[in-house]
Amino acid sequence: MSSSSSVAPLALKLVRRFSPKEKRLEGLLAKLKGLTSGAQWVFLQTHGMWTAGTEGELIVEITQNGETTLHIHHDDYALVKALESVPLFHFAVDRLAVHKSGGGGVSPWGVHIRVKRGELAQPPSESIEVSPLAFLAATAGLHRLARSYRLQAVQSSLSKEITAALFGACASRYKAFHELYCVCECDEVLGALAALAARTVKASRMPEEALAAELTTAREPPRNICAYRCLLEHLLQRRKLEVGVRRVEGRLQLYSKSGEGSSQLNEVLQAISREVLGRLEAYQRVLEELKGGVRGNELKLAVGFSEQMGPCDLYLIASIVELIGLSGRVEATYVLATPLSYPMAAVSSLYAALELEALGHVELVLASEDEAVSKALAEHLADRAEKSTLVYLAAGPTPQVLALSVELKRHLGDRAVLIPLAPRPAAAT
Amino acid sequence: MVYSNPRIAEVDLLVIFEGGYACVELKRRASNAAEDSLKYFVAGLAQQPVFYAHGGSQSELGTVHHPTPFLVPWEKLRQQLVGDESQLRSYVESVAEGRGELFSLDNFLRLLLVYGSPSVCEALLSSPFLSKLSEKFQLVKTRFSQTCAVKLIPCKSDSQRQAQGASGDRAPERVERIVAVIPTLNSEVYQKLVAEAIERYASSASAREVILTCTRRSERDALGILEVLEKSGRVQAYKKVVEGERGKDLEESWVERIFELCETSCAVLFVGEVPKGVLTKSAESFARRERKPKLAALVWKPKLKPESVVECLRAGDLTKTEEVTLGVVEL
Numbered sequence: 029m030s031s032s033s034s035v036a037p038l039a040l041k042l043v044r045r046f047s048p049k050e051k052r053l054e055g056l057l058a059k060l061k062g063l064t065s066g067a068q069w070v071f072l073q074t075h076g077m078w079t080a081g082t083e084g085e086l087i088v089e090i091t092q093n094g095e096t097t098l099h100i101h102h103d104d105y106a107l108v109k110a111l112e113s114v115p116l117f118h119f120a121v122d123r124l125a126v127h128k129s130g131g132g133g134v135s136p137w138g139v140h141i142r143v144k145r146g147e148l149a150q151p152p153s154e155s156i157e158v159s160p161l162a163f164l165a166a167t168a169g170l171h172r173l174a175r176s177y178r179l180q181a182v183q184s185s186l187s188k189e190i191t192a193a194l195f196g197a198c199a200s201r202y203k204a205f206h207e208l209y210c211v212c213e214c215d216e217v218l219g220a221l222a223a224l225a226a227r228t229v230k231a232s233r234m235p236e237e238a239l240a241a242e243l244t245t246a247r248e249p250p251r252n253i254c255a256y257r258c259l260l261e262h263l264l265q266r267r268k269l270e271v272g273v274r275r276v277e278g279r280l281q282l283y284s285k286s287g288e289g290s291s292q293l294n295e296v297l298q299a300i301s302r303e304v305l306g307r308l309e310a311y312q313r314v315l316e317e318l319k320g321g322v323r324g325n326e327l328k329l330a331v332g333f334s335e336q337m338g339p340c341d342l343y344l345i346a347s348i349v350e351l352i353g354l355s356g357r358v359e360a361t362y363v364l365a366t367p368l369s370y371p372m373a374a375v376s377s378l379y380a381a382l383e384l385e386a387l388g389h390v391e392l393v394l395a396s397e398d399e400a401v402s403k404a405l406a407e408h409l410a411d412r413a414e415k416s417t418l419v420y421l422a423a424g425p426t427p428q429v430l431a432l433s434v435e436l437k438r439h440l441g442d443r444a445v446l447i448p449l450a451p452r453p454a455a456a457t
Numbered sequence: 458m459v460y461s462n463p464r465i466a467e468v469d470l471l472v473i474f475e476g477g478y479a480c481v482e483l484k485r486r487a488s489n490a491a492e493d494s495l496k497y498f499v500a501g502l503a504q505q506p507v508f509y510a511h512g513g514s515q516s517e518l519g520t521v522h523h524p525t526p527f528l529v530p531w532e533k534l535r536q537q538l539v540g541d542e543s544q545l546r547s548y549v550e551s552v553a554e555g556r557g558e559l560f561s562l563d564n565f566l567r568l569l570l571v572y573g574s575p576s577v578c579e580a581l582l583s584s585p586f587l588s589k590l591s592e593k594f595q596l597v598k599t600r601f602s603q604t605c606a607v608k609l610i611p612c613k614s615d616s617q618r619q620a621q622g623a624s625g626d627r628a629p630e631r632v633e634r635i636v637a638v639i640p641t642l643n644s645e646v647y648q649k650l651v652a653e654a655i656e657r658y659a660s661s662a663s664a665r666e667v668i669l670t671c672t673r674r675s676e677r678d679a680l681g682i683l684e685v686l687e688k689s690g691r692v693q694a695y696k697k698v699v700e701g702e703r704g705k706d707l708e709e710s711w712v713e714r715i716f717e718l719c720e721t722s723c724a725v726l727f728v729g730e731v732p733k734g735v736l737t738k739s740a741e742s743f744a745r746r747e748r749k750p751k752l753a754a755l756v757w758k759p760k761l762k763p764e765s766v767v768e769c770l771r772a773g774d775l776t777k778t779e780e781v782t783l784g785v786v787e788l
Contacts, residue, residue, distance in 0.1 A: 367565035393586045396561035397756060399786040404593055408586050422733045427754035430727055431788055433740030434752060446740060448733035453706040 035264040037089040037097070039155035040219045042163040043209045087155055088121065088166045090222050092264055094229035096166060097123040099151050120169030127151050156267075158219035159184075159206040161339065161375075166223035170231045173335055173368060178227055180338025180372065181220035182304055185213065186282075187343045189273040190305065193280055194312055200347040202386075205339035205379050218269050224304070225260035229253065255299035262293055271297065273305065280305035306451075307336055311344045313452040314421060319352045322445055324417035327354060329361040329387065330409055332423040332432070332449065333373040342376050345421070346384035354386075359416060361387040362409060364432075365394050366424055397425035406435030413440060423449035470770075471571070472508075472538055476609050478571070480507045481538070483531055483773060487511035510534045512773035531773035539770060550763040555596025560759055562590070566600040575608040582610065629662040629724075629787055632751060636718045637726045638711070638735065639671040639679045648681030651728050654755055654783040655682070658726065659692045666693040668718055672707060673698060708734035716742055716750075724751035726785065751787050758784035 087099040098121040127150070158166075165181035168174035183190065187204035206216040232253045263269060270285035282297035282304065284290040331345065342363070349355050361380065365373030374392055381390040395405045409418060409432075420436055422429045436444040470481035510531040539545055556563050569578060581587060582601055591597045605612035637655055642648060659667055667686060671679035679696050686694040699714050701707045712735055715725055727736065743749060760780040 367561055367568075370565070392584070394565075394581065394584065395586065396559070396565065398559045398561050399754075399756075399788060400558050400594070401562050401590065403788075404590060405586065408589060420737075422737050426727050426729065426731050426736065427756050427786060429733055429736045430731075430740065430752060430754055433737050434743055434788055437740055437744040441744075446737035448737045450733040453701075453708055453732075453734065 035092050035261065037091045037152070038218075038222050038264050038267065039087050039089045039099075039152035040158045040163060040166050040222070041155040042086040043157045043159060043211050085151065086163070087151060088163065089152055090166060090226045090260075090264070092261060094226040094260065095122040096226065097121060097125050098167060099125045099127060101127045120174070121167050156215040156219060157211055158216055159209045159211050161205060162216055162219040162223060165220055166226070168227070170227065174227070175231070176336050177338075177372065178220070178224040179304060179336065180340065182217070182224055183308060183340040184338055184343075185216040185220045186271065186273055187340045188213075189271075190280065190308055190340065191344060191347045193273040193275045194308065194344070195315060195347065195351055200343070200350060202343065202346060202383050204343060205376075208379065208383065214268060214270060217271050218263060218267070221269065221271070222260060222263045225256040225263065228256040229260060251303065252299050255296045258292075258296045259300070262296070278309070280309055308340070308344065309451040310449045311341075311348065314345070314447055314449065315348045315352065316452070317445075317447045318348060318354065318419070322354075322417055322419060324443065325357055326359055326416035327357045328359055328409075328413050328416045328418050330418060330420045330432075330436075331361060331363050332421060332429060333363050333365050333369045333376070334423040334425075334449075335366070335369045335372075337369065337376070337423065338372050339376045339379045342380040342384055342387065346380070346386040349386040358386060358388045360389040360391065360412070362412070363390065363392050364405070364424065364428075365392060366396055366428065367394075369424070370394055395428065397428040399427060399431050402428050402431035403435055406432050406439060409436065410439035413443065417443045417445060419445045419447060421447050421449050470538070473570075473603055473607055475606050478607050481510055481534065482507055483510045483512065485512045485774070487513055487528060508534065510773070535770065535773065542767065542771070545770065546763070546767050549766050552596060552599070553759075553761045553763040553766070555594060555599075556759055556761060559594060559596055560757065563596060563600065566597065566604070570600065570604045570607055573604070573608070575610060578604050578608045579610050629658065629753075629785070630722075630751065631663045632722045632724045633665055634718070634720070634723045635659055635662070635664045635667045635726055636715055636723060636750075637667060637669045637682075637728055638715060638731050639669050639675050639682065640729050640731050641675045642678040642729050645681060647729065648678055649685055650783050651755065652682040652685035654785060655726065655728075656686060656689060656691055658724075658753070658785040662724060664692065664724070666695070669694065669696045670699055670711065670715055670718070671696065672711065673700070706734075708732060708738055711735050712738040712742055715739065716746070719750040722750075724753050724787070727752075727754045729755070753785050753787045755783050756786055757781045 085099070085101060089097040089099065091097075161177070161184055162181045165174075165178040168177050184205045188200070191200055204213075206213070272283050272285045274281055274283055279302070281301045284293045284297060329345070331342070333341075342361075345361075349358055363373050363377040363380070377390050377392040380387050384390070393405065393408075395401050409420075418436065418440055420432060422433060433446050436446070468480045469483045472479045472481060509528045511528065512531050569581065573581070582591075582604065587597070591601045602612050604610070635655065635658065639651075642651065655667055658664070669679045669683055676696075676698055679698075683694055683696050686692060697714065697718070699707070699711045702710045705713075716739075719725065725739070727739075739752070743752060758781065760782050
């Protein structure tokens with residue numbers, strides 16, 4: 029990877045196509061009336077807000093130093109208003125550029141002040157289409173949730189590769205999240221990796237105080253900055269990338285599928301593999317424990333949805349269910365969101381309800397780490413379980429996992445199966 | 458964290474109407490009125506009306522170079538907005554009590570009220586589990602009816618049975634020993650905060666000793682906590698490093714060691730991001746035991762004193778923000 033002083037930015041365009049399975053869409057849209065408008069929706073973080081897009085285009089440009097510019101069209105007035113209404117939560121880009129198709133240089137009077145200040149510019153001549161998840165990853169801020177979104181976007185774009193590497197199985201029959209949008213997989217991977225690399229490079233300049241203000245022990249300072257910088261430069265120079273996932277000594281590892289310049293790229297990909305994919309090694313344990321014997325013909329799954337989780341997690345769970353022949357037995361899946369994971373849990377459960385039939389009826393349940401809420405949730409799940417076996421895939425905040433595990437055991441006894449969403453630690457010799 | 462740290466979108470007073478809300482920003486001096494306007498923009502509240510009130514007299518307005526149309530003396534605004542003080546007091550008390558118990562959920566519901574679109578609010582409020590919570594907890598029911606009023610959503614809660622008040626903070630039962638489970642904390646700041654929380658818990662539960670269990674990876678954090686506990690000297694504290702044993706993984710060894718240390722009256726306190734396998738195995742071990750120890754975890758809790766809120770409203774001093782502290786919840 030040669031060093032270059034200036035490389036043209038990479039432009040990611042938010043895709044407008046959306047094609048889930050017709051039958052499931054029909055039923056779901058009736059239920060979610062008002063949340064989605066037709067097939068075109070823009071994914072925003074705040075409480076899962078969606079709004080119908082108009083004719084304009086949304087493009088984000090990523091530069092070599094990790095900075096981002098959002099290109100937006102004047103005519104998208106309603107969208108501009110929606111985006112600008114809560115700037116804290118989304119579209120935390122470095123610059124805003126406004127386009128006018130008819131020429132001229134004056135902003136309409138009604139457009140928000142930030143748009144008025146935005147540079148009037150030409151849209152980028154070349155761009156690649158990405159799903160709303162990769163687009164969100166590129167435009168989200170630098171807080172820890174945004175970092176999770178970027179990791180989720182990469183994981184989601186590689187869902188099929190990860191499934192094959194983890195379980196040694198052929199890719200699942202289900203569409204990955206981005207495939208619902210008919211996005212080319214190479215472009216999705218490229219966009220998601222560029223978003224991750226760019227914002228990690230930017231976040232490395234964040235002050236210590238900002239990290240401390242997140243009030244959590246879960247956030248680690250950014251690592252492997254050099255590797256991310258090299259990766260970003262490579263992506264901006266080459267504009268294409270074929271990435272695969274393989275298992276090396278039990279660990280998931282990213283690698284380049286193309287020959288040219290691959291040894292250096294592989295070093296970079298290897299350096300970031302643990303951070304990007306390490307958490308997903310937990311699903312090998314889920315597979316083993318579910319295979320090891322879950323009694324009862326009727327199963328219900330309760331998936332603790334932590335802030336690191338995204339659509340890929342539900343894809344992997346559905347693949348496991350298929351792989352070990354449980355698909356007919358899973359009646360329902362409850363996605364247990366917390367206030368922090370709620371927006372991504374909402375989108376992921378919508379995806380699962382549309383596509384992942386193996387998970388049965390998918391229901392999003394908003395809970396929290398408050399002990400009283402966890403107890404009520406355990407009661408609610410125990411009621412819903414009726415005579416089925418309830419498999420709790422434990423993830424999320426410590427107080428919630430602890431309270432749910434204890435209470436589910438109390439209510440359901442052996443019919444509560446607890447499986448931690450964490451890689452199996454090695455036994456001591 | 459944007460959802461759980463209320464200081465990010467801190468508003469002095471949120472006035473709720475049928476179909477909307479307004480923010481009140483209160484300053485001691487009229488001349489300082491508009492200094493927080495950027496905060497409202499950054500927090501995404503710029504499109505909502507903001508009233509600026511000042512604690513000074515009417516004559517002070519004469520010294521303001523650039524008065525805004527909404528700059529009014531707090532005394533006048535208080536009379537119009539707050540009204541009966543006894544009603545306000547009982548509202549603040551009921552909210553403060555429930556908020557201590559449902560801190561995380563309440564932050565979410567408050568942000569939903571401010572930021573959520575009506576359709577998202579409607580979908581969420583009608584979901585089975587949240588509906589159940591609104592039947593169970595008075596605070597959730599209150600937030601539901603406030604959100605319904607602001608978003609003009611038909612409210613179902615009126616026909617529901619009376620929700621329970623919050624159970625409030627229970628005083629912990631007496632225990633001899635606290636066995637704390639210390640994972641990696643990733644920050645030295647937390648070592649001190651966790652140590653202080655353990656100390657408060659030990660004091661309220663009259664525990665005589667604290668044993669910090671950790672692994673080789675988290676030993677540094679355990680040492681940091683131990684140092685703080687030893688310095689204050691209020692409780693005897695020890696550290697035990699758990700090693701993997703032959704044929705067992707580290708999670709199994711850790712859980713076995715935790716419960717071995719639970720003799721007569723004991724509490725197991727889980728701190729921070731404990732590995733999920735340790736949590737689920739602890740729950741399984743707990744379910745099998747006849748003599749069960751207390752199980753507890755650390756969570757962020759608000760330090761809200763209702764009397765000081767009412768007093769501040771009366772005096773027109775809303776400069777204090779809600780503080781949060783690490784507290785212990787027992788299962």
